[in-house]
Amino acid sequence: MIAADGYILLFSRRIPYNKNMKRKTYRTNWKLLLPLAAILLLLLVLLLVMVRTVISMRTAKAVPTPEPTPEPTPAPTRVDLYAYYDFAETQQIPVYDHREDKLVLMDFEAYIIGVVGAEMPVAYHPEALKAQAVAARTYAFRKILRGGCASHPGAACCTNSKCCQAYISDARMEERWGDAAGMNYNTIAEAVMATRGQVLCYQGEIADAMFHACSGGQTENSENVYANAVPYLRGVDSPYEEPMRTQTVAVGFSDAVEKINAQYPDAHVTKDNIQTAVEIQSVYPSGRVKTVRLGDIEIVGKKLRTVFDLQSAMYTMETTESGFVFHVKGYGHGVGMSQNGANGMAQHGYTYDQILKHYYTGVTIEDDLNRMGNTPAPTPAV
Ligand SMILES: [Zn+2]
Structure with missing residues (x-):
């Protein structure tokens, strides 16, 4: 240079x-x-660019930075609710089999198939079977969320209908239905899988999906049968109870004395006063008996069911020369969905969701369980 x-x-x-x-x-x-x-x-250009950048950076710093937008509070996760034996992950539940006296780990939807098979006649309309599947799933799911079967520690549900829901195993389906077992299983499985994961909710909470065999034409307000008034368990018309399930029970006077004293000795009923000892005192608008006088005491109407093996609390009574005759309509407690009525509605073109919303006032059908991933369809029994 x-x-x-x-x-x-x-x-x-x-x-x-x-x-x-x-x-x-x-x-x-x-x-x-x-x-x-x-x-x-x-170089000059570069210098200018650098100066400009520095200035702009200083300017940017000088401008007060807006408050960072707070992260939106995540909606309360429901995962906690599913924490039961890793249910969320496996979708298996421990079921206490009261016949075998042991805990069995079952696929949740496969368990529901067994419940629907035991709780509703397989010949019922597919839409009624679907409604039953949703009700049974809701009932079981609610039980799980509340810590499982109260009678059997460690069990989500048990197979005893007096405690949880009835259940029929694949083996017992074969015993009961023989050659039709495979076909029946598939019919039930179809209803269960078509509604897979669906549960009934009321204002975001899992509903108490009570059901019974036949309402007698009118279901009952929950507080008239149990302690609590539940907003979605209201008495409604059940217009398609076809055929209506009825029962006639005749009880001789001496038989009646024995049966009443076995349960209510303080009623002081004897063979001398029995003819006037039983009296229906009040009846609900549905037709179910509210109170009955038994000798010296008064009991609620439904309690007479256990004394005389009545199928429902919707009964009338006549006194004959030799005893009492009870005319009974319906079967079961009458709260929630009537299975017989659901079948009738299905035969009249109603779909399962319409049936459910009819019997459970104001509920929604949610598919919460599906959020946890898909359960593989259980393999047919036969
Ligand atoms: Zn149980």
């Missing part, structure tokens, strides 16, 4: 063209000057 005489070689010496020209002249060395100028220009 630097020549021997100290001149920067941006300019090359111009050769004097005659002797008079002593003065050193130079010509511009454009080949070197231009790239150098270009580099200088580039």
Whole structure:
């Protein structure tokens, strides 16, 4: 870059063209000057850019930063509710088999198939079977969420209908149905898998999906049968109880004395006063007996069911020369869905969700269980 005489070689010496020209002249060395100028220009631009960036950064810092938007509070997760024997992960539940007297780990939906098979006649309409599947699943799921079967520690549910829900195993299906077992299983499995994961909710809570065999034409307000008034367990018309399930129970006087004294000795009923000792005192608008006088005491109408093995609390009584005759309509407690009525509605074109919403006032059908992943369809029994 630097020549021997100290001149920067941006300019090359111009050769004097005659002797008079002593003065050193130079010509511009454009080949070197231009790239150098270009580099200088580039550096200048870079400097400007840097200055600008620094200024803008300082300006940005000077502007007060807005408060960070708080993370939206996550909706209360329901996963906790599913924490039962890793149910969320495995979708298996420990079921206490009261016949075998042991705990069995079952696929949840396969268990529901066994419940529907035991709780509803398989000949019922497919839409009624679906409604039953949702009710049975809801009932079981609610039980799980509340810590499982109260009578059998460690069990989510048990197979005893007096405690949880009835259940029929594959082996007992074969015993009961013989050659039709496979076909019946598939019919039930279809209803269960078509509604897989669906449960009844009321205002976001799992509903208490009570059901009974036959309402007698009118279901009952929950508080008239049990302690609590449940907003979705209201008495409703059940117009398609076809055929209506009825029962006639005749009890001789001496038999009646014995049966009443076995349960209510303080009623002081004897063979001398029995003819006037039993009296229906009040009846609910549904037709179910509210109170009965038994000798010296008064009991609620449904309690007479256990004394005389009546199928429901919807009964009338006549006194004959030899005893009492009870005319009973319906079968079961009368709260929630009537299975017989559900079948009737299905035969009249109602779908399972319409049936459920009819019997459970104001409920929604949610598929919460599906959020946890899919359960493989259980393999047919036969
Ligand atoms: Zn139980």
